[in-house]
Amino acid sequence: MKNHHLSAVRVTAPPDVPHPTPAARAIELDHVSRSFSSSEGELLALRDIALEVREGEFLAILGPSGCGKSTLLQIMAGLMPASSGQARLHGRPVDGPPEGMVYLFQQYAKSLLPWRSVAANVALAFEGDARYSRAQVRERAGQYLALVGLTGFEKHYPWQLSGGMQQRVAIARALAANPRVLLLDEPFSAVDALTRVELQTLILDLWRRHGLTVVLVTHDVDEAVFLSDRIAILSRRPTTVEEVIDTGIAHPRDAIATREHPRFLALRHALMERLLQRGGHA
Amino acid sequence: MSRRTAMARWLPGAASVLLVLAAWEAAVRAGAVNPALLPAPSVVLSTLGGVLRAGEVFGPLRQTLQLMAAGYAIACVLGIALGIVMGRSEAGYRLFEPLVELVRPIPKPALIPPLFLFLGIGVKTMLFIVVLAAFFPVLINTVQGVRGIDPVLLNTARTFRLGRAAVVFKVVLPAALPMIAIGMRVSLAIALTLVIVAEMLAGENGVGFLILDMQRAFRIQHMYAWLVVLAAVGVALNAAFEWVERRLLPWRGRQ
Amino acid sequence: MHGTTTSIGLRRLLQGMSGIALVLALLALWEASARLGWVESRNWPPFTQVLLALWDGLRSGELLRLVASTVGFMLVGYAAGSAAGIALGLLLGLSPLAQRFASPLVETLRPIPIAAVVPPLILFLGVGDALKIFTVAFSTFFPVLLNTIAGVRDGSEVLRQTARTLRLSRAATLRKIVLPGALPAIFAGLRTSLGIALVVVIVAEMVAGASGVGHFIVQSQYAMQPAPMYAAVACLSLVGYALNRLVLVLERSALPWHGAS
Numbered sequence: 001m002k003n004h005h006l007s008a009v010r011v012t013a014p015p016d017v018p019h020p021t022p023a024a025r026a027i028e029l030d031h032v033s034r035s036f037s038s039s040e041g042e043l044l045a046l047r048d049i050a051l052e053v054r055e056g057e058f059l060a061i062l063g064p065s066g067c068g069k070s071t072l073l074q075i076m077a078g079l080m081p082a083s084s085g086q087a088r089l090h091g092r093p094v095d096g097p098p099e100g101m102v103y104l105f106q107q108y109a110k111s112l113l114p115w116r117s118v119a120a121n122v123a124l125a126f127e128g129d130a131r132y133s134r135a136q137v138r139e140r141a142g143q144y145l146a147l148v149g150l151t152g153f154e155k156h157y158p159w160q161l162s163g164g165m166q167q168r169v170a171i172a173r174a175l176a177a178n179p180r181v182l183l184l185d186e187p188f189s190a191v192d193a194l195t196r197v198e199l200q201t202l203i204l205d206l207w208r209r210h211g212l213t214v215v216l217v218t219h220d221v222d223e224a225v226f227l228s229d230r231i232a233i234l235s236r237r238p239t240t241v242e243e244v245i246d247t248g249i250a251h252p253r254d255a256i257a258t259r260e261h262p263r264f265l266a267l268r269h270a271l272m273e274r275l276l277q278r279g280g281h282a
Numbered sequence: 283m284s285r286r287t288a289m290a291r292w293l294p295g296a297a298s299v300l301l302v303l304a305a306w307e308a309a310v311r312a313g314a315v316n317p318a319l320l321p322a323p324s325v326v327l328s329t330l331g332g333v334l335r336a337g338e339v340f341g342p343l344r345q346t347l348q349l350m351a352a353g354y355a356i357a358c359v360l361g362i363a364l365g366i367v368m369g370r371s372e373a374g375y376r377l378f379e380p381l382v383e384l385v386r387p388i389p390k391p392a393l394i395p396p397l398f399l400f401l402g403i404g405v406k407t408m409l410f411i412v413v414l415a416a417f418f419p420v421l422i423n424t425v426q427g428v429r430g431i432d433p434v435l436l437n438t439a440r441t442f443r444l445g446r447a448a449v450v451f452k453v454v455l456p457a458a459l460p461m462i463a464i465g466m467r468v469s470l471a472i473a474l475t476l477v478i479v480a481e482m483l484a485g486e487n488g489v490g491f492l493i494l495d496m497q498r499a500f501r502i503q504h505m506y507a508w509l510v511v512l513a514a515v516g517v518a519l520n521a522a523f524e525w526v527e528r529r530l531l532p533w534r535g536r537q
Numbered sequence: 538m539h540g541t542t543t544s545i546g547l548r549r550l551l552q553g554m555s556g557i558a559l560v561l562a563l564l565a566l567w568e569a570s571a572r573l574g575w576v577e578s579r580n581w582p583p584f585t586q587v588l589l590a591l592w593d594g595l596r597s598g599e600l601l602r603l604v605a606s607t608v609g610f611m612l613v614g615y616a617a618g619s620a621a622g623i624a625l626g627l628l629l630g631l632s633p634l635a636q637r638f639a640s641p642l643v644e645t646l647r648p649i650p651i652a653a654v655v656p657p658l659i660l661f662l663g664v665g666d667a668l669k670i671f672t673v674a675f676s677t678f679f680p681v682l683l684n685t686i687a688g689v690r691d692g693s694e695v696l697r698q699t700a701r702t703l704r705l706s707r708a709a710t711l712r713k714i715v716l717p718g719a720l721p722a723i724f725a726g727l728r729t730s731l732g733i734a735l736v737v738v739i740v741a742e743m744v745a746g747a748s749g750v751g752h753f754i755v756q757s758q759y760a761m762q763p764a765p766m767y768a769a770v771a772c773l774s775l776v777g778y779a780l781n782r783l784v785l786v787l788e789r790s791a792l793p794w795h796g797a798s
Contacts, residue, residue, distance in 0.1 A: 389777060396766050478653050490650075
């Protein structure tokens with residue numbers, strides 16, 4: 001990874017949030033359920049989810065397709081209301097996208113505004129803030145693009161970039177909103193394997209440098225084990241949290257070496273076995 | 283692209299136009315066509331030249347274009363505004379939909395005589411009619427465009443906590459713009475048509491009035507000359523619209 | 538936003554009613570403004586008077602006769618213009634060279650407002666039925682032509698290649714793949730044209746006709762008879778609405794595989 005000069009970009013915690021203590025709760029899902037009305041009646045997608053995300057950790061949510069992982073994340077993000085129960089961020093109930101938290105979409109290509117350049121897309125995250133003049137907005141956008149390795153592409157348009165690069169723009173834009181919490185919805189499922197590894201390394205790097213709390217939803221066991229501190233395993237519908245395990249792998253992690261680490265292999269084995277025994281992991 | 287391929291593009295078209303004009307000219311000269319009904323292109327062009335040289339073009343042309351431009355602009359603003367309201371708000375949509383569906387099928391030219399009778403014959407009434415007619419395609423297309431916006435874009439705006447006005451101007455409007463542009467294009471043609479009809483029915487000047495007037499006065503060559511002017515206006519407006527569209531919507535069709 | 542199924546249904550019902558309430562409120566306003574003399578014009582009849590005139594006109598058969606005549610000529614012109622548009626559209630859609638020949642001619646004639654085409658046509662066809670038919674055909678032709686060309690062109694390339702691998706003849710490819718593939722676009726053009734056709738026949742009748750609803754409306758204006766005029770307009774709207782629905786029904790039966798467009 002390139003050397004980034006982060007002194008120009010400072011991440012400061014919002015003043016009214018207490019300084020995080022170890023194992024403090026960043027996010028809490030308190031008996032969250034979600035059902036959908038359809039022509040066939042009520043469909044219970046999430047049942048009584050109880051989950052907590054610790055401050056500064058990297059949590060993966062792992063589960064088979066269709067089990068409502070995205071729904072869970074969107075409730076956390078305040079993009080969707082829970083049918084019952086409550087989601088809380090730093091102790092405060094979430095009833096709309098809260099400050100300090102950004103959600104990254106699975107279809108990142110569709111989340112980039114096609115009529116704006118890459119830099120202007122990044123600027124969307126903070127240009128409404130009256131603190132920044134036009135020139136400062138441009139400069140700041142450039143800094144965040146540099147963070148994800150896209151210097152020189154400021155004036156490009158999303159359609160001119162590859163999938164991996166588009167995802168980087170989305171990541172840069174999310175960071176530019178200065179969040180403390182990042183929610184990623186299967187962010188790397190649509191790129192090729194090599195790009196995926198690069199982006200995973202990027203995310204880990206950014207997580208460490210900026211002291212973020214990250215929740216990543218995925219169906220990829222490798223990805224979950226490689227990236228996270230803890231993994232929440234979801235059941236099939238109606239979805240509950242079956243178990244939360246510690247990965248127990250030390251940081252910093254390496255794209256190749258960590259994947260050959262005995263602990264990684266053992267955990268991966270156990271998880272695959274468990275998920276496949278469920279009768280099909282799509 | 284090479285010059286040869288560029289030429290291959292426009293040469294057939296240009297050739298066919300010239301062919302038609304030449305055939306037309308020949309037919310009149312040979313006496314196959316009655317020049318009193320359909321003068322030769324050369325005659326029409328020279329009549330047009332005379333009108334242009336005498337400076338008689340500008341008055342009527344300006345009258346017609348001003349009326350059209352004013353009606354079109356107002357219709358677009360109103361159509362887009364209401365379209366956004368109806369597209370974003372289910373309650374708003376249900377409130378206005380019956381009214382829209384009631385007025386929309388009315389053939390707007392049929393409203394010209396009633397409105398003339400009721401509001402009087404004049405520029406204000408004509409403006410009202412143009413706005414009424416040009417309003418609907420813009421409205422319908424705006425609603426469709428707004429409703430068709432990818433939810434991911436709207437949710438992106440939400441996760442970045444954009445304010446209501448910011449959501450509309452930074453996300454909704456640009457995203458719906460390709461669809462809105464289609465409506466605006468249709469409305470442009472409608473606006474021009476309705477101005478011409480209104481002028482014919484009760485105008486005292488303007489291109490539409492002149493065309494009909496010249497026919498009634500049996501000044502056929504002048505009638506065709508003004509028809510050429512109108513055709514040129516139509517082509518020019520179309521080209522201008524496409525040019526603007528290409529520059530404002532460069533991302534269209536590239537997602 | 539989330540609620541039980543019944544509360545959502547109730548909200549939808551109320552919202553739908555609000556729309557109708559708006560229309561009724563405006564009609565009431567119309568009626569009141571005319572009866573209470575808020576509007577100082579002799580030519581602003583109350584809504585109920587318009588309804589009465591509509592009823593009278595329908596009962597005496599006069600309105601129906603006028604509308605039938607107008608719509609009849611409109612349909613003839615519509616059929617002619619559509620047929621020509623589809624035929625030429627298929628040709629131009631399949632042959633890009635032919636399209637390049639025809640394009641400037643089409644693009645010069647198309648933007649001419651239809652009303653302006655009427656005076657020259659009066660010279661050739663006189664003020665009568667032939668004029669109406671030709672005017673409608675002329676304006677129907679262009680949308681159908683363009684949509685047909687687009688339908689032929691944008692037909693799925695994959696389907697066309699499939700035809701090639703199956704070694705279908707040109708005629709078979711046209712019949713089995715190109716034409717059905719172009720049908721949705723063609724129908725879109727036909728629908729657009731139908732709406733235009735009704736407007737155009739009215740315009741032709743208003744500017745140069747001696748018969749039909751358009752002419753009747755203009756005559757009513759000269760005779761300062763607002764009520765029958767509005768009644769005729771109301772009748773026209775009903776016709777327009779009915780025609781629209783008819784096309785939708787026909788389209789759905791002809792294109793059952795085509796998803797909601």
